Amino acid sequence: MIRYLGWLNVFLIALSLSPFLLRRIRKHIIKKPSKKLSKALKFLSKIHPYLGVVLLITSFLHGYLALGTIRLHTGYLTWFLIVVLFALRMWGIKSRNRYWLVLHRAVAGLVVVALLIHIFARNLI
Numbered sequence: 001m002i003r004y005l006g007w008l009n010v011f012l013i014a015l016s017l018s019p020f021l022l023r024r025i026r027k028h029i030i031k032k033p034s035k036k037l038s039k040a041l042k043f044l045s046k047i048h049p050y051l052g053v054v055l056l057i058t059s060f061l062h063g064y065l066a067l068g069t070i071r072l073h074t075g076y077l078t079w080f081l082i083v084v085l086f087a088l089r090m091w092g093i094k095s096r097n098r099y100w101l102v103l104h105r106a107v108a109g110l111v112v113v114a115l116l117i118h119i120f121a122r123n124l125i
Contacts, residue, residue: 005062078114
């Protein structure tokens with residue numbers, strides 16, 4: 001169950017990053033409008049917030065089931081960054097400021113780095 005939740009979280013992170021990545025691919029590589037890609041982006045953007053909430057819950061469950069407690073670990077740091085992403089989004093809704101998006105994307109990059117560290121060097125901390 002723990003391994004399943006872990007890989008589910010990896011999938012959720014990849015799916016959550018896909019709207020950003022697909023927009024960059026469309027802008028810099030494809031440079032040609034595509035109805036299928038636009039439809040996919042619209043769908044992925046719509047489910048993105050829900051994926052974040054599910055990721056927040058499943059990543060906590062994964063860590064708690066794996067360790068049986070909450071303690072400093074590479075997975076905990078990854079989860080904490082996911083909480084920061086969620087908090088940034090809530091701040092963005094409340095403030096109506098577009099600056100939150102820059103921070104949200106920067107922290108998302110940190111989540112990817114933290115996830116890779118957690119996968120390949122789990123006991124670093």
